[in-house]
Amino acid sequence: MQSIIPVKLPQNAYEIHIATDGIKDIGQKAKSLNIGQKILVISNPEIFNYYGQIVIESLRQEGFEVDHHLIPAGESYKTLDSISSIYDKALSLRLERNSTMVALGGGVIGDMTGFAAATWLRGINFIQIPTSLLAMVDASVGGKTGVNHPQGKNLIGAFYQPKLVLIDPMVLKTLPEREFRAGMAEVIKYGVIWDKELFEQLESADNLKSMDVLSPELLSYILERSCLAKAEVVGQDEREGGLRAILNYGHTVGHGVESLTNYHTFVHGEAVAIGMAIAGKIALQAQLWTQDELIRQNNLIKKAGLPLDIPSSVNQEDLLNSLQLDKKVKAGKVRFILPTEIGKVIITDDISQDLLKTCF
Amino acid sequence: MQSIIPVKLPQNAYEIHIATDGIKDIGQKAKSLNIGQKILVISNPEIFNYYGQIVIESLRQEGFEVDHHLIPAGESYKTLDSISSIYDKALSLRLERNSTMVALGGGVIGDMTGFAAATWLRGINFIQIPTSLLAMVDASVGGKTGVNHPQGKNLIGAFYQPKLVLIDPMVLKTLPEREFRAGMAEVIKYGVIWDKELFEQLESADNLKSMDVLSPELLSYILERSCLAKAEVVGQDEREGGLRAILNYGHTVGHGVESLTNYHTFVHGEAVAIGMAIAGKIALQAQLWTQDELIRQNNLIKKAGLPLDIPSSVNQEDLLNSLQLDKKVKAGKVRFILPTEIGKVIITDDISQDLLKTCF
Ligand SMILES: NC(=O)c1ccc[n+]([C@@H]2O[C@H](COP(=O)([O-])OP(=O)(O)OC[C@H]3O[C@@H](n4cnc5c(N)ncnc54)[C@H](O)[C@@H]3O)[C@@H](O)[C@H]2O)c1
Ligand SMILES: NC(=O)c1ccc[n+]([C@@H]2O[C@H](COP(=O)([O-])OP(=O)(O)OC[C@H]3O[C@@H](n4cnc5c(N)ncnc54)[C@H](O)[C@@H]3O)[C@@H](O)[C@H]2O)c1
Ligand SMILES: [Zn+2]
Ligand SMILES: [Zn+2]
Numbered sequence: 001m002q003s004i005i006p007v008k009l010p011q012n013a014y015e016i017h018i019a020t021d022g023i024k025d026i027g028q029k030a031k032s033l034n035i036g037q038k039i040l041v042i043s044n045p046e047i048f049n050y051y052g053q054i055v056i057e058s059l060r061q062e063g064f065e066v067d068h069h070l071i072p073a074g075e076s077y078k079t080l081d082s083i084s085s086i087y088d089k090a091l092s093l094r095l096e097r098n099s100t101m102v103a104l105g106g107g108v109i110g111d112m113t114g115f116a117a118a119t120w121l122r123g124i125n126f127i128q129i130p131t132s133l134l135a136m137v138d139a140s141v142g143g144k145t146g147v148n149h150p151q152g153k154n155l156i157g158a159f160y161q162p163k164l165v166l167i168d169p170m171v172l173k174t175l176p177e178r179e180f181r182a183g184m185a186e187v188i189k190y191g192v193i194w195d196k197e198l199f200e201q202l203e204s205a206d207n208l209k210s211m212d213v214l215s216p217e218l219l220s221y222i223l224e225r226s227c228l229a230k231a232e233v234v235g236q237d238e239r240e241g242g243l244r245a246i247l248n249y250g251h252t253v254g255h256g257v258e259s260l261t262n263y264h265t266f267v268h269g270e271a272v273a274i275g276m277a278i279a280g281k282i283a284l285q286a287q288l289w290t291q292d293e294l295i296r297q298n299n300l301i302k303k304a305g306l307p308l309d310i311p312s313s314v315n316q317e318d319l320l321n322s323l324q325l326d327k328k329v330k331a332g333k334v335r336f337i338l339p340t341e342i343g344k345v346i347i348t349d350d351i352s353q354d355l356l357k358t359c360f
Numbered sequence: 361m362q363s364i365i366p367v368k369l370p371q372n373a374y375e376i377h378i379a380t381d382g383i384k385d386i387g388q389k390a391k392s393l394n395i396g397q398k399i400l401v402i403s404n405p406e407i408f409n410y411y412g413q414i415v416i417e418s419l420r421q422e423g424f425e426v427d428h429h430l431i432p433a434g435e436s437y438k439t440l441d442s443i444s445s446i447y448d449k450a451l452s453l454r455l456e457r458n459s460t461m462v463a464l465g466g467g468v469i470g471d472m473t474g475f476a477a478a479t480w481l482r483g484i485n486f487i488q489i490p491t492s493l494l495a496m497v498d499a500s501v502g503g504k505t506g507v508n509h510p511q512g513k514n515l516i517g518a519f520y521q522p523k524l525v526l527i528d529p530m531v532l533k534t535l536p537e538r539e540f541r542a543g544m545a546e547v548i549k550y551g552v553i554w555d556k557e558l559f560e561q562l563e564s565a566d567n568l569k570s571m572d573v574l575s576p577e578l579l580s581y582i583l584e585r586s587c588l589a590k591a592e593v594v595g596q597d598e599r600e601g602g603l604r605a606i607l608n609y610g611h612t613v614g615h616g617v618e619s620l621t622n623y624h625t626f627v628h629g630e631a632v633a634i635g636m637a638i639a640g641k642i643a644l645q646a647q648l649w650t651q652d653e654l655i656r657q658n659n660l661i662k663k664a665g666l667p668l669d670i671p672s673s674v675n676q677e678d679l680l681n682s683l684q685l686d687k688k689v690k691a692g693k694v695r696f697i698l699p700t701e702i703g704k705v706i707i708t709d710d711i712s713q714d715l716l717k718t719c720f
Contacts, residue, residue, distance in 0.1 A: 011371065080444060087440075091511055119479070122506060122517045146482060151451055157482045158518060 001216070003224050007141075007231045012161040016141070016231070018223050020216060022168040023129060024054050026102075027062035033163050035125045036098030039066045042086060042113040043104040044073040047131050050174050055104055055129065067093055071112065078108050078148050080156060086116040100125035100163070106132035106179075107139030111157070114145030118160035128165040132175055133183025134269065136167045137190070137226035142234040167227070169219050172211045182269025184208050184304040185250075187222055189276060190229035192297055193249045196343030198225040203296065208304040246345050249337040250276035256322035260314045266307070273306035281359040282351060283338040293342055316360045320353070361576070363584050367501075367591045372521040376501070376591070378583050380576060382528040383411055383489060386462075387418035393523050395485045396458030399426045402446060402473040403464040404433040407491050410534050415464055415489065427453055431472065438468050438508050440516060446476040460485035460523070466492035466539075467499030471517070474505030478520035488525040492535055493543025494629065496527045497550070497586035502594040527587070529579050532571045542629025544568050544664040545610075547582055549636060550589035552657055553609045556703030558585040563656065568664040606705050609697040610636035616682035620674045626667070633666035641719040642711060643698040653702055676720045680713070 002019040017029065030039070039059055043052055048070055059066045069089040071082045086101075093099075101124065103113030110128055117126035130140040146157020172180060188208075191199030201221060207213040214222070230247065237244040254275030258266060266274075280294045298308055310319065323334045333349035334356075340346055362379040377389065390399070399419055403412055408430055419426045429449040431442045446461075453459075461484065463473030470488055477486035490500040506517020532540060548568075551559030561581060567573040574582070590607065597604040614635030618626060626634075640654040658668055670679065683694045693709035694716075700706055 080440070080447075084440060087509055087516060091509055091515065115479075119475075119506075119516055119518055121515060122504065122519055144482065146479075149447055149451055155451065155481060156447060156479055158479055159482055 001220060003220065005224065005227050005231060007161075007235065009143075009161060009235060014161060014163055014165070016165040016167065016227050018167045018169070018220055018227070020168065020220070021170050022166055023051060023171065024058050026055055026127075026129065026166055027058035027060070027064065029164060029166060030059060030064065030100070030127065031062045033125070033127075035100045035163065036096055037063070037065045038093060038095055038099040039064045039102055040086075040089060040093060040095060040099070041066060041068040041102045041104055042116070043068065043070055043109055045070050046073055047105045047109070051104060051129075051131065051171060055102070059102075071109065073108075075108055075148070078112055079150075080147055082112055083116050083119075083147055086112070087120060090116070090120050095120065095124060097121050097124055100127055102127045102129060104129045104131065105135070106130070107135045110135050110139050111145050111154070112147055114143075114160050114162070115147060115157055118145055118158040123160070126160065126162045128162045130165065130167060131171045133172060133180050134186060135183075136223055137183060138186045138230060140165050140167075141227055141230040165227075167223055169211075169216070169223060172219075175211070177210045178267060180210055181208075181305045182267045185269035185272045185276070185301070185306055187226050188297070188300045188304065189247075189249050189272065190226050191300070192276065192280075192339050192342060193246050193337070193345045194229040194233065194343060195225055198222070198229070199296075199300070199342050201225075202300050202303075205303070208300070245335075245347055246337050249339075249345055250274075250279055252323060252334065252336060253278045253319070256319050257310060257314060260318055260322060261311065265311060265313075270307055273301045273304070274308065274310060277301060277308040278310070278359055279336065279338055282336060282356065283340070285355050285359055286338065286351060288338050288340045288346070293339070296342065297339075310360060316357070319360060320356065361580060363580065365584065365587050365591060367521075367595065369503075369521060369595060374521060374523055374525070376525040376527065376587050378527045378529070378580055378587070380528065380580070381530050382526055383531065384414050384418050386415050386487075386489065386526055387420070387422035387424065389524060389526060390419060390424065390460070390487065391422045393485070393487075395460045395523065396456055397423070397425045398453060398455055398459040399424045399462060400446075400449060400453060400455060400459070401426060401428040401462045401464055402476070403428065403430055403469055405430050406433055407465045407469070411464060411491065411531060415462070419462075431469065433468075435468055435508070438472055439510075440507055442472055443476050443479075443507055446472070447480060450476070450480050455480065455484060457481050457484055460487055462487045462489060464489045464491065465495070466490070467495045470495050470499050471505050471514070472507055474503075474520050474522070475507060475517055478505055478518040483520070486520065486522045488522045490525065490527060491531045493532060493540050494546060495543075496532075496583055497543060498546045498590060500525050500527075501587055501590040525587075527583055529571075529576070529583060532579075535571070537570045538627060540570055541568075541665045542627045545629035545632045545636070545661070545666055547586050548657070548660045548664065549607075549609050549632065550586045551660070552636065552640075552699050552702060553606050553697070553705045554589040554593065554703060555585055558582070558589070559656075559660070559702050561585075562660050562663075565663070568660070605695075605707055606697050609699075609705055610634075610639055612683060612694065612696060613638045613679070616679050617670060617674060620678055620682060621671065625671060625673075630667055633661045633664070634668060634670055637661060637668040638670070638719055639696065639698055642696060642716065643700070645715050645719055646698065646711060648698050648700045648706070653699070656702065657699075670720060676717070679720060680716065
């Protein structure tokens with residue numbers, strides 16, 4: 001079972017391959033690209049332990065000269081120092097302009113590998129093998145790469161496109177369930193903002209909590225439609241001016257909740273789920289969509305085992321203030337992405353403080 | 361006196377302004393670009409001492425919020441650590457996507473500022489005010505930005521285009537003469553590889569050794585034609601596949617000479633001058649151009665106070681071997697850029713070892 005999503009960008013075109021057990025074919029797939037002999041696989045120790053050898057063997061079988069470099073797991077290693085360690089490895093391997101870096105991991109590894117590939121010799125080839133659901137449906141699509149500054153997330157980076165994204169749903173078997181559910185929040189988001197059919201397919205599932213309860217067909221379908229949604233949105237707005245903002249649905253309030261709980265209580269996807277529930281409520285109060293649509297959205301969130309409510313520890317005033325600090329504020333007005341029906345959103349800064357207060 | 365060279369690239373277009381005493385008008389020029397309020401000027405202490413206040417005052421007069429960041433002078437500071445110090449400054453100033461970094465300096469400051477601008481928030485605005493002749497005619501044109509790795513030059517970087525390049529010939533008054541002459545080597549190079557008229561104008565000058573002996577008109581003309589030559593070549597080959605290679609005229613042997621003298625004996629332009637003299641000799645032996653043309657080229661090199669001969673300390677065998685290590689070698693054959701007449705070169709790997717040996 002394999003599906004291919006072509007991504008066409010003004011100066012780059014590449015494909016997203018979604019293929020069950022596809023990682024063992026990475027060698028052949030890489031061979032079909034016009035790339036040099038040398039490949040550096042970048043991963044973290046845990047993920048490499050599961051899948052590193054399969055990937056490396058497959059590449060070696062096609063005659064590639066392969067080495068690997070591991071970075072400890074976790075967001076706290078998404079730093080310029082880690083990038084520097086990749087540069088040192090690239091130098092010791094004498095990587096050339098036609099050499100390739102392969103990201104084997106979640107969004108953290110993907111973002112770092114992409115940035116290192118973008119900046120080594122002013123840009124070498126880059127292949128993504130995302131291993132978390134979030135990386136598959138979100139981080140690996142769109143060309144954003146980078147690292148954190150000690151004082152802020154993703155402040156350092158570049159736009160850089162891969163030569164290939166290979167998604168093998170089977171690797172999700174080892175992903176912790178909480179991470180799986182967090183990724184599902186972004187999937188539900190695509191249903192609400194862009195793809196009604198995806199939304200309805202999600203409704204048809206008994207449960208969205210873990211990989212085991214989904215049929216392989218539904219899982220592949222979810223991955224495909226999610227990548228397509230992001231690719232379509234990003235394709236119309238590669239460097240963030242307009243449309244791309246709709247991908248922040250649920251994220252304005254979500255970021256507020258994340259920050260007011262000191263990034264300890266929730267993983268990103270959980271906070272986004274809460275943010276979507278609030279955005280849905282605002283849309284209802286503003287008479288943009290119906291109670292029925294809001295309930296349908298929230299049912300999906302529940303089916304994915306994700307939270308709907310702001311925890312009582314978060315103060316309403318603090319949360320309202322945090323929105324004012326968000327990047328998406330223009331001239332004091334908070335800009336919201338709000339649904340008008342399942343599969344459609346608008347961007348508006350026309351929500352009064354009074355209306356807002358009734359929604360928290 | 362002002363001339364404007366429009367640079368048109370597939371995804372970017374900007375202008376090179378060559379304007380006597382132009383730095384005091386940087387404020388107005390910046391104002392006419394569509395950029396935000398915040399500007400960070402990056403320079404080194406010496407250059408900032410000469411021109412920093414003029415630039416900052418001019419920008420402030422147009423209402424910009426301006427700060428500056430200095431990096432010690434010299435190639436040894438062209439490092440990722442210096443970039444990191446720029447990031448810290450950018451954070452402390454809360455630079456935004458529409459903010460601007462201005463490079464006020466030679467190629468070292470220009471390359472670093474461009475890379476920091478390319479990677480802060482995935483790309484903010486960038487303005488070049490090159491202050492060395494080399495930076496004016498070479499480093500500031502073409503979009504290459506970056507830093508050195510401890511073990512190799514320019515290994516880390518990005519292609520990134522400025523919003524404006526402002527060249528004020530008057531700042532060359534304070535440039536050490538040896539640096540001036542080194543830049544002149546690249547100017548002569550453009551005459552040989554691309555622009556016969558530039559070459560002839562250089563011939564009409566009594567002397568090319570320092571800024572004082574050139575008329576303001578000739579100096580402006582030289583800057584203009586050199587930028588144009590590089591912009592034309594680069595415009596046909598933004599990311600290095602074919603034509604751009606001709607810019608390496610004199611550089612294959614030049615790099616060998618630089619490295620075999622441990623980067624102590626010659627500055628880059630001096631080594632390039634020697635490289636052009638050798639390349640000219642090879643072209644003569646290969647009957648590509650005439651003795652008369654070779655003499656004309658070498659006369660210009662002499663008039664610029666630049667060396668023609670390989671120093672006796674450099675062993676012929678070592679130099680021939682060093683060519684084999686050059687990046688420009690394909691399948692064991694050294695690729696040479698050789699002139700066929702003044703203003704025209706070809707790229708060839710069809711030069712026998714026997715012929716080569718007679719030219720060193
Ligand atoms: N570039 C973009 O457009 C974009 C978009 C969204 C998020 N991001 C970035 O992505 C990062 C978050 O990504 P993430 O959620 O994948 O986090 P992550 O990369 O930290 O992965 C989460 C955890 O799951 C583990 N893991 C991943 N795949 C596994 C597998 N198959 N089996 C077992 N364990 C596995 C990882 O080791 C890690 O511990 C953030 O840094 C965020 O900024 C980037
Ligand atoms: N990006 C490119 O396409 C490109 C092309 C060629 C060279 N370069 C890079 O450029 C660098 C070399 O540039 P450079 O020769 O300008 O070196 P540089 O920047 O080190 O400047 C040379 C010296 O002149 C001083 N200086 C510069 N302008 C002055 C002025 N107006 N008054 C007084 N002093 C002044 C500097 O402080 C420095 O000490 C190298 O790092 C090289 O890799 C880049
Ligand atoms: Zn998200
Ligand atoms: Zn040069």
